[in-house]
Amino acid sequence: MKKKVLFLMNVDWNWIKQRPHFIAEGLSDSYDVTVVYRYRYRRQGYQKRREKNFSGNVRKLYLIPKLDKFKFLKPINDFIRKYTIRKLLKDEGFECIYVNSPKQEMLIPKWYTGKVIYDCMDDHIALAENKKDRENCYVLEKKLLDKCDELVVTSNTLKKVLMERYPVMNINNITLIRNGYSGEIFDVKKMNTKYKDDKFIFAYFGTISEWFNFDVIIESLKKFKNIEYWIIGPILGKVQFPKDSRIKYLGTVEHDHLYEATKKANCYIMPFKLNDIVVSVDPVKLYEYINFNKNIMTVEYDEIERFRPFVNFYKDTPSYLDAIEKLLTDGKIKYSNEDRIEFLRNNSWQKRVEQVVSVIEN
Structure with a gap:
């Protein structure tokens, strides 16, 4: 029993x-x-x-x-x-x-x-x-x-x-x-994603609250004219979305449909403001981002140092813009498929x- x-x-x-x-x-x-x-x-x-x-x-x-x-x-x-x-x-x-x-x-x-x-x-x-x-x-x-x-x-x-x-x-x-991480480890051979030639799309999924850093997003839109942001997830608190046609809020999406909703994105992001809440967090989304086999950009803090082989870290607005410049110049995924599979199996x-x-x- x-x-x-x-x-x-x-x-x-x-x-x-x-x-x-x-x-x-x-x-x-x-x-x-x-x-x-x-x-x-x-x-x-x-x-x-x-x-x-x-x-x-x-x-x-x-x-x-x-x-x-x-x-x-x-x-x-x-x-x-x-x-x-x-x-x-x-x-x-x-x-x-x-x-x-x-x-x-x-x-x-x-x-x-x-x-x-x-x-x-x-x-x-x-x-x-x-x-x-x-x-x-x-x-x-x-x-x-x-x-x-x-x-x-x-x-x-x-x-x-x-x-x-x-x-x-x-x-x-x-x-x-x-x-x-939970779920099927995707087979990259079956993904065959066709990206848009005229746009580089950044995607985020998860809760949107006061720690979400719209400031770096706004600055990046000023500098780069060919980028766009897709944001998915529930909104907590009094969060004001900037009024910009290149910031698209897609509402909430069923967990099993997240990849389908974001498969045309070039890079996943975690643009958080560092505070006592964030620095203690082990983010579930980073595990899921890795499974989706795309580049990842996230704010840097000690607790997620072990993700370094898989993500592009930034510390402030200038380094955020530098990271985007690098991705636009060389969009090669940072990690190998073998490393991705091993990481997901172990975690x-x-x-x-x-x-x-x-x-x-x-």
């Missing part, structure tokens, strides 16, 4: 595919996994997730919209959260709870005796919008670390941040499990899930 795992997600099951989705899918091969996520009533930008790779159960948590914004009404939603999860724990007898956000600390009852794993994917305090939220997040994360048995981090930078922030942690182990989500299974069974 399979061990039961309660997987609490801090993102919608139908949001663009991220680490929690891949890990939940992978764990369902070895365990009886139940995913619980908060259902969002506004479905713009969400995908129609087909659960072909997931053999577990998916349960929606329905809360009252907008209540969390009001201090005196939020306890109503908190009661619904706690009641739903605690009833599940009592009825189903889960041997492990897998969480990925400090906000989920309240869902773990004191009487629970199974294993608790905290998969810290981001610097949550850096993500908080204001001082009050940061202080609250600190308290919640500290309580969560006191409750959990195992801590998983996605980057060495994040591990260092947490160890400095919480010098005393009652944790058995801290395990580095990076992000990875698959299957490999990452095997690490998670080791943590659960530890």
Whole structure:
């Protein structure tokens, strides 16, 4: 009989595919996994997730919209959260709870005796919008670390941040499990992409938020008249797209259709502003970019140094423009097909899930 795992997600099951989705899918091969996520009533930008790779159960948590914004009404939603999860724990007898956000600390009852794993994917305090939220997040994360048995981090930078922030942690182990790649490794012989002769297209897919650096894009459009940008993904926060006909926002695209939507692009980009959020991130998109067998250009920071054989780094606007000039002059892909295949095989989500299974069974 399979061990039961309660997987609490801090993102919608139908949001663009991220680490929690891949890990939940992978764990369902070895365990009886139940995913619980908060259902969002506004479905713009969400995908129609087909659960072909997931053999577990998916349960929606329905809360009252907008209540969390009001201090005196939020306890109503908190009661619904706690009641739903605690009833599940009592009825189903889960041997492990897998969480990925400090906000989920309240869902773990004191009487629970199974294993608790905290998969810290981001610097949550850096993500908080204001001082009050940061202080609250600190308290919640500290309580969560006191409750959990195992801590998983996605980057060495994040591990260092947490160890400095919480010098005393009652944790058995801290395990580095990076992000990875999932899906078919494309056969370059079958790709046969025909590029446009009169345009050089840069493509980005992923979340678009305050860390997206439109400044370097605007400067590049001023200097190079034959380039164009395609941007795909959901928009978070108050992001203002520059008004330029050569910046094309294509909305959201189903994960399985990303290559088809961008196959005519010459180069993939990750133009981020460096902040506490970004420097702790191990970007899933870089793995996927490599599979699509095109040139890649990204801002440089320590955590992604290991991608150097596959990407063209830049540090600032002048080096961004220099990197474009080089690509326009010599568009040869930086890496070989053999290196690409080996990298993807060694960094698959299957490999990452095997690490998670080791943590659960530890």
